[in-house]
Amino acid sequence: MLDLKRQYQPLHQELLAAVGHVLETQQFILGEQVAAFEQAAAHQLGVSHALGCSSGTDALWLALASAGIGPGSTVLTTPFSFFASVSSILRAGATAVLADIDPTTFNLSPTAVEAVLDGPQGKAVRAILAVHLYGQCADWTAFGRIGHERGVKLIEDAAQAWGAEWNGVKAGALGDVAAFSFYPTKNLSAAGDAGMVTTNSDVIAERAKMLRQHGMRRRYYHDEIGWNTRMDGFQGAILAVKLRYVGGWNHARHTVARRYQAMFHAAGLAEAGPYPSRGVVLPHEAAGSRHVWHQYVIRTARRDALRAFLAERKIGSEIYYPVPLHMQEALKCLGYGAGSFPEAERAAREVLALPIFPELREDEQQTVVSAIAEFLS
Numbered sequence: 001m002l003d004l005k006r007q008y009q010p011l012h013q014e015l016l017a018a019v020g021h022v023l024e025t026q027q028f029i030l031g032e033q034v035a036a037f038e039q040a041a042a043h044q045l046g047v048s049h050a051l052g053c054s055s056g057t058d059a060l061w062l063a064l065a066s067a068g069i070g071p072g073s074t075v076l077t078t079p080f081s082f083f084a085s086v087s088s089i090l091r092a093g094a095t096a097v098l099a100d101i102d103p104t105t106f107n108l109s110p111t112a113v114e115a116v117l118d119g120p121q122g123k124a125v126r127a128i129l130a131v132h133l134y135g136q137c138a139d140w141t142a143f144g145r146i147g148h149e150r151g152v153k154l155i156e157d158a159a160q161a162w163g164a165e166w167n168g169v170k171a172g173a174l175g176d177v178a179a180f181s182f183y184p185t186k187n188l189s190a191a192g193d194a195g196m197v198t199t200n201s202d203v204i205a206e207r208a209k210m211l212r213q214h215g216m217r218r219r220y221y222h223d224e225i226g227w228n229t230r231m232d233g234f235q236g237a238i239l240a241v242k243l244r245y246v247g248g249w250n251h252a253r254h255t256v257a258r259r260y261q262a263m264f265h266a267a268g269l270a271e272a273g274p275y276p277s278r279g280v281v282l283p284h285e286a287a288g289s290r291h292v293w294h295q296y297v298i299r300t301a302r303r304d305a306l307r308a309f310l311a312e313r314k315i316g317s318e319i320y321y322p323v324p325l326h327m328q329e330a331l332k333c334l335g336y337g338a339g340s341f342p343e344a345e346r347a348a349r350e351v352l353a354l355p356i357f358p359e360l361r362e363d364e365q366q367t368v369v370s371a372i373a374e375f376l377s
């Protein structure tokens with residue numbers, strides 16, 4: 001599914017030198033390495049502020065809290081994402097409300113969002129938290145308009161989308177504030193847990209800086225109850241090195257995705273979406289979107305049997321995500337149930353992520369596609 005050693009090998013010397021530098025300077029928490037990474041990251045994304053923190057989950061909490069979301073606020077998000085997209089809203093003390101997804105992109109549906117905003121829960125909504133799932137931005141033409149018209153804040157869960165764009169604007173620079181994750185499997189990854197908050201707002205940035213260090217503006221003077229969610233120096237140093245390569249890696253992912261597309265078409269397996277019948281529905285890149293292919297996700301009717309068939313042949317695949325968030329045990333408190341979000345529930349039964357990473361070889365992809373062809377024949 002993912003071979004991280006292929007990324008590490010050519011960077012071995014550079015990463016060791018970066019780690020060595022942190023040991024030389026003994027700056028283990030934030031410090032000059034993290035500051036340098038933050039500056040380079042902000043520059044690359046075209047955003048005014050980038051603040052390193054300890055994970056993507058903490059970045060989501062920090063983004064929400066620094067945008068003024070807390071007890072009494074309601075945040076609207078998707079049921080089809082990683083758990084943290086919803087749990088961070090609850091951790092911030094706010095209420096989470098969900099809307100269904102678009103079946104072609106798997107991202108939050110602007111139409112479903114507007115229906116909720118027009119419904120009984122709509123008036124309480126202070127923010128929309130849109131996830132750029134699998135490395136493709138949510139429909140920001142629509143969300144930008146909705147945010148403006150309705151006066152709600154727009155928050156990006158960009159954990160899977162470093163380098164993705166919507167009409168030439170990078171993820172992280174689209175909303176009021178955004179959260180990134182550098183978990184080791186993400187397309188820009190640390191050597192442990194790390195995350196980042198980005199924003200163009202000086203006010204939000206100042207609050208985020210304060211909240212990531214126990215609400216301190218001055219050392220040992222606490223203005224608010226924050227948290228300890230600082231990035232450590234080793235992660236900053238490693239990420240600063242990888243930041244110089246991530247553009248090339250995203251380009252290589254794009255090449256891998258195009259090759260899958262060509263191979264599935266050549267094998268006669270590709271079918272028009274959004275729902276599968278006998279073949280495979282390939283991922284859809286929306287107009288105006290620059291996908292970074294964090295995941296390559298197909299839809300297929302006999303998904304679980306296909307996954308078992310691939311596993312027997314030692315071919316990795318993954319399901320992101322098998323249980324929609326409104327059906328998670330821990331989130332029963334949201335008050336939804338089976339049938340609440342039919343698109344998310346159907347996607348959870350049909351999606352399958354195939355191996356994709358910058359160093360994946362053409363012959364390996366051919367093995368994957370041939371096995372799927374054999375299963376479907």
Ligand SMILES: *Cc1c(COP(=O)(O)O)cnc(C)c1O
Pocket residue numbers: 055056057058081082084085131157159160181182183193194195
């Ligand atoms: C990975 C991920 C997170 C959480 O990031 P961590 O760094 O693992 O805490 C949040 N949202 C999405 C969509 C993710 O993929």
